[in-house]
Structures are given as structure tokens and as C-alpha cells.
Amino acid sequence: MNVVFLVLVAAGFAVAAWRQLTWMPPSGADPAEVASPMEALGLGIVDSAESSVTLAIGLVGVMALFLGLMKVAEAGGLLTIIARALRPLLTRLFPDVPAEHPAMGAMILNMSANVLGLGNAATPFGIRAMQQLDRLNPHKGTATDAMVLFLAINTSSVTLLPTGVIALRAAAGSADPAGIVPTTLFATICSTTVAIVLAKTLQRYWRSSAADPTSAVVYTPDAANDVNRVDEEAPDEAWPSEAPPGYPLWVSGLVLAVVAALVPVTIVYGRTISPWIIPGLIVVLLGFGAARRVRVYEVFVEGAREGFSVALRIIPYLVAILVAVGMLRESGALELLISPLSLLTSPLGLPAEALPMALLRPLSGSGAYGVLASVIQDPTIGPDSYIGYLVSTFQGSTETTFYVLAVYFGAVQVRRIRHALAAALAADAAGIVAAVVIVSWLYG
Numbered sequence: 384m385n386v387v388f389l390v391l392v393a394a395g396f397a398v399a400a401w402r403q404l405t406w407m408p409p410s411g412a413d414p415a416e417v418a419s420p421m422e423a424l425g426l427g428i429v430d431s432a433e434s435s436v437t438l439a440i441g442l443v444g445v446m447a448l449f450l451g452l453m454k455v456a457e458a459g460g461l462l463t464i465i466a467r468a469l470r471p472l473l474t475r476l477f478p479d480v481p482a483e484h485p486a487m488g489a490m491i492l493n494m495s496a497n498v499l500g501l502g503n504a505a506t507p508f509g510i511r512a513m514q515q516l517d518r519l520n521p522h523k524g525t526a527t528d529a530m531v532l533f534l535a536i537n538t539s540s541v542t543l544l545p546t547g548v549i550a551l552r553a554a555a556g557s558a559d560p561a562g563i564v565p566t567t568l569f570a571t572i573c574s575t576t577v578a579i580v581l582a583k584t585l586q587r588y589w590r591s592s593a594a595d596p597t598s599a600v601v602y603t604p605d606a607a608n609d610v611n612r613v614d615e616e617a618p619d620e621a622w623p624s625e626a627p628p629g630y631p632l633w634v635s636g637l638v639l640a641v642v643a644a645l646v647p648v649t650i651v652y653g654r655t656i657s658p659w660i661i662p663g664l665i666v667v668l669l670g671f672g673a674a675r676r677v678r679v680y681e682v683f684v685e686g687a688r689e690g691f692s693v694a695l696r697i698i699p700y701l702v703a704i705l706v707a708v709g710m711l712r713e714s715g716a717l718e719l720l721i722s723p724l725s726l727l728t729s730p731l732g733l734p735a736e737a738l739p740m741a742l743l744r745p746l747s748g749s750g751a752y753g754v755l756a757s758v759i760q761d762p763t764i765g766p767d768s769y770i771g772y773l774v775s776t777f778q779g780s781t782e783t784t785f786y787v788l789a790v791y792f793g794a795v796q797v798r799r800i801r802h803a804l805a806a807a808l809a810a811d812a813a814g815i816v817a818a819v820v821i822v823s824w825l826y827g
Contacts, residue, residue, distance in 0.1 A: 388707055395710030399424040402715060424713050431709030432702050434760060435753075439698040441554035447690035449546040452668045454686025459675035465495040471635040476579070477529050479519070486515030490533055497540040509537055509787075510794045517795040525799040526792065528586045534791055534803045535582040538782040539574035539810035541642070542567055544664070545779030548755070552775055555759045557766035561660035562826075563775045568645060569821045570780035574814030581809050585802035708739075708757050732819040732827065733773075736764060740774040745784040745811045752778065772826045776818040781811050 402420035409417060418426065456462075469491050474482045481487070489512035496505035512533060520527050526534075545567050552560040648656075672679045711717045717739065725735035733741060736758060744751040755778045759766040766775065784807045792800055 388703060391707035391711050394716045395424065395707070395712075395714040398716035398719065399710075399714035420714070424710060427709045427713030428706055431705045431757075435702045435705040435756070436698060439694055443691055443694040445550040445553045446547075446694040447687035449550050450690030451683040451685075451687035452665060453546065454689070455672035455677055455679055455682050456668045458677045458682045459672040461671065462492065462495050465498055466491045467630045468635050468638045469494055471630070471632045472639070476532065479527070479529050480516070484515065484519070486512055486519065486529075489515055494536065494540055497537070498543050505537075506790070509533075509791055513791045513795050513797075517797070520795075524797060526797050526801050526803055528582075530792075530797065531586065531801055531803040531806065532579070532582040534788060534800075535578035535806040535810060536575060537791070538784045538787050538807040539571065539578040539814060540782070541571045541575050542779060543642075548775050548779040549661070551752075551756060552759060552766045552771075555756070555766045557759075557771075559658065559767060561658075561664075562767070563772060563779055564660055565656070566772065566776040566818060566821045566825060567779040570776055570814045570817040572643075573817035574780065574810040577813035578806055578810035581806040582802065585806060589801040703753075705753050705757055708754055712757075732823045733815075734770055736761075736770045737773045737777070740777050741815050744777055744781050745808065751783070769822065769826050773818060773822045776822055777815065780818055781814045784808060784811055 399420050406420055470482075470487075473487065473491055473494075474480075477487065477490070480490075489508050493505050493508035493512055496508060513530065516527065516530050516533065517523070519529070543564075545563060548563060548567075549560045552563070669679055669683070672682065708717075721735045721738050724738055725733075728738055729735065740751060740754045740758065743754055755774050758764055758774045759771045764770050766772075784804075788800065788803060788807065792798075792803075
């Protein structure tokens with residue numbers, strides 16, 4: 384992100400400086416009343432900084448609401464229910480990982496958190512899963528098939544509820560902030576399918592190096608019986624060594640069938656359903672917590688407090704990226720970069736205004752978040768336009784691929800990632816294409 388930020392600022396300044404040196408006031412206009420390119424750049428920087436803080440303050444209430452609801456759901460055991468539903472599927476996707484191994488439990492909990500949009504909870508489980516998968520790795524430093532598949536799924540995981548994007552859209556004044564739920568669901572299912580298929584296919588061509596049999600760690604089921612076992616690499620933390628036992632296979636199949644059925648339903652009736660999503664979500668999650676004997680009010684307040692803190696913590700990041708993007712836009716550098724590419728992408732449903740989001744999303748999460756905020760706050764675009772829905776779907780349905788690969792593989796010092804990057808980037812591309820298709824159909 385350091386490189387991205389510096390490049391954006393330097394490019395904006397360089398283009399504005401070049402335009403300033405060659406600038407001539409319009410004929411007949413008073414030079415004192417016409418802003419020069421460098422003056423316009425300075426005004427744009429100040430405006431971008433002010434708007435980023437205004438956006439973050441507007442985000443406080445909505446973020447507190449959604450994180451409060453998610454805290455109630457988590458306390459009621461919704462994460463565990465989803466984990467039990469996923470377990471039979473994952474044991475078939477990862478045949479090399481024993482069903483009772485701690486790696487399986489951590490992967491299931493990670494994916495369950497991603498499904499609910501709980502990114503903060505998903506990351507620790509993901510790192511734990513990589514550490515446990517590395518215990519089964521006979522050739523340290525080289526990613527196994529299970530590691531690659533897990534990373535590919537993680538960078539494209541199905542998101543049923545993109546709470547962060549919904550909150551941002553609401554803060555930007557959207558009349559239908561949850562309208563991206565059907566588009567996000569469709570795009571993430573497409574990208575996850577591509578990720579799984581490619582990871583399974585490419586593993587035949589990216590063979591791991593021959594392993595030394597003496598370096599393999601033999602797993603014994605006894606290790607899974609100690610549910611409070613502490614990892615040597617994280618002695619201060621107690622982790623669950625396994626997820627709860629899975630439901631019968633027919634239950635998991637039924638859940639997957641329901642999720643698959645949601646896609647055509649949300650596509651056909653998306654406009655009718657979307658106004659019900661936020662009110663219905665509040666009632667369902669609070670009702671679920673009450674039915675599970677959760678002290679709903681206290682837990683909601685605790686989660687809302689976390690949401691308040693999160694909204695305040697992102698202010699510096701929003702200021703940095705919105706100022707950088709603002710410099711790029713006000714200087715004219717963005718137009719110079721995007722205009723040639725948009726000639727190719729615009730006829731395909733990817734207009735110039737949404738192109739930076741598609742290019743930046745795999746590289747930087749905070750950068751993409753800033754671009755999304757910049758686009759939907761633009762009064763000429765807005766959150767409820769075609770472009771607003773498109774960039775919102777990009778944010779909700781794709782992941783910061785390079786960040787995930789760096790963090791997860793770095794946690795276990797894997798340097799040879801084999802086909803992980805190819806599968807992840809292909810999934811990102813599939814998510815972008817699917818987002819364009821579904822948003823064009825529903826909101827084009």
C-alpha cells in the first residue's frame with residue numbers, strides 16, 4: 384500500500400505540474416478568477432480530506448448497528464451452525480486433511496466467518512488454519528494442494544451479507560443500501576466456483592517438490608481431543624482444535640441447495656426483496672439471539688461499541704487514500720490513464736469510472752475502499768447509479784488477493800506458492816465479469 388499511495392500522489396503532482404507549466408488562462412477570462420491546474424489540485428486535496436472525515440463520521444452509526452447485530456448472531460452460535468453445515472463439504476474438498484485435524488476446524492471457522500462478512504474474525508482463523516496445514520506439509524516452504532485451495536477459496540469466498548459495503552452505501556445516502564446483496568451473492572458464487580475448479584485443475588501441472596519422508600509430521604487423532612490445546616507458535620492464545628461435529632450430509636446438501644436457489648430468486652425479485660433486507664435482518668438476528676438466550680441488548684451494545692471504534696480507526700486510511708485519489712482525479716492523471724482502457728471496457732459494461740476499482744481491488748483493500756467511497760460520494764454518480772452498484776459489488780464480492788497471500792503464506796514462511804496466485808487472480812477476474820453481468824441485468 385505504501386507503493387500504491389506514493390505512486391498515486393507522485394502521478395497526480397507530476398501531471399498537475401506539467402499542466403501548470405503549459406497552462407494559459409482562457410481567452411477573455413480574468414486570470415485572478417480562473418483556478419490554475421496547481422490551484423485546483425490544492426483545493427481538491429483539501430476537499431478530499433474534508434469529505435473523508437465527513438464520510439467516516441456518517442459511517443459511525445451504521446457500522447455500529449451492523450457490528451452490533453453480528454455480535455448478537457455470533458454470541459447466539461450462528462458461526463457454529465454454519466461451520467457444522469460446511470464440514471461435510473470441506474472434508475470432500477480437502478481429502479488430504481484428516482477430518483478431525485485442527486486444520487479442518489480452523490478452515491471451517493474461517494469460511495463461516497467470511498460467509499457472515501466477519502472479516503476481523505476470519506483472519507485469525509485463517510492464519511491458524513495455515514499453521515496447522517503446515518504441520519501436515521512434508522516439504523516446508525512449498526505450498527501444499529490443501530494450502531493453495533484454501534487460499535483460493537479465501538480470496539473469493541461466498542459472502543451472504545457484505546455488511547461493510549452496505550454500511551458505506553447507507554452513509555453515502557443510498558436509498559437502497561442492501562440492493563447489492565443479490566449482485567454480491569451471484570458474483571461470489573461465480574468467483575468461488577472458478578477458484579475451486581482452477582485450484583483442483585492446476586495442481587496437476589504445478590507439482591510440489593519431492594518431499595523428504597522424514598520431514599513429514601504424522602498426525603494422530605489424539606491431538607484433536609484436547610479442545611484447549613495451545614499452539615507452540617502462539618503460546619498466549621487458546622484455539623479450538625476442531626470445529627463442532629458436522630450435520631448429516633443431507634442437511635449440508637439442503638443448505639447448499641437453498642443458497643444456490645437464492646441466486647435466481649434474488650436476481651428475479653431483487654428489486655422487490657432489497658427494501659426488506661435491512662429491517663428483516665434486524666428482526667431475524669435479534670430474534671435468533673433472543674431464542675438462543677443471548678442477552679441481546681448488552682451484546683448488541685458491546686458489538687456496537689466495536690463498530691464505533693472501527694469507524695474511527697479507518698479515518699486516517701480514508702484521508703490518505705481519498706486525498707491520493709483526489710490528486711489523481713483533479714490533476715487529470717486519472718483521465719489520461721483510464722480513457723484509453725475504457726475504450727475497450729466500456730462496451731463490455733465496465734465504464735471508465737469503475738475501472739480503477741476493478742484494477743485496485745486485488746492490490747489494496749484500503750485503496751479499493753477509498754476508491755469506492757470516492758465514487759459513490761461523487762454527486763454526478765452516487766451510490767444508486769449503475770456505476771455505484773457496480774463498484775459496490777466489486778468491493779463486496781472480491782478480496783485483496785495479494786494481501787491475503789502475503790499474510791497467510793508469510794505466517795508459515797511459504798515461499799513457493801505454486802498455482803495459488805494464478806487461481807486467485809482468475810477467481811478475481813471471474814468475480815469482476817460476473818459483477819458486470821449481474822449489475823447490467825438488474826440495474827443497467
